[in-house]
Amino acid sequence: MDCVSVIRDKCDLLEELKSNTMMPNFIKIKTYKDYLVNEKKYYYPDMLIEWIAREHLGLQRTEEEIKEIRNQYLDKVQEIEEENKLGEIECKKIEDENKYILD
Numbered sequence: 428m429d430c431v432s433v434i435r436d437k438c439d440l441l442e443e444l445k446s447n448t449m450m451p452n453f454i455k456i457k458t459y460k461d462y463l464v465n466e467k468k469y470y471y472p473d474m475l476i477e478w479i480a481r482e483h484l485g486l487q488r489t490e491e492e493i494k495e496i497r498n499q500y501l502d503k504v505q506e507i508e509e510e511n512k513l514g515e516i517e518c519k520k521i522e523d524e525n526k527y528i529l530d
Contacts, residue, residue, distance in 0.1 A: 444484055456480045 440462055444455045459480040463469040469476060481487055488496075 441483060452484075452486050455484055456486060459484055 440459065444450070444459060447455070456477060460473075460476050463476055463479065469479070471479075
C-alpha cells in the first residue's frame, strides 16, 4: 500500500509529505509529481513537473546537486564531441576510399 494513498487533496498531501521525516526526499518528490500528473492533470515535461514539486515541497536543489548536474552535462557534451570527431574521421576515410575506387 502506498504510504500516501489515503490522502485526498493537495493541502493534505503537501502537509503529509512535508511533515513525514521518515520518507526520503526523492520519494516525496515522486509522490507529488505523480499527484500533479494523475490528479491535477499537469501534462508538462518531467523536468518542469519535478521543479514544481520541489518548489511546493520546499526541496530546492542544493548548490552541490546543481554542480553535479552541470558536470554531468559537460561530460556528456565532451563525449558527444569526441564521438562526432571520430565519426568525421571515419566518414573522411570512407570518402577517400570511394575516391580511389572510382578513379
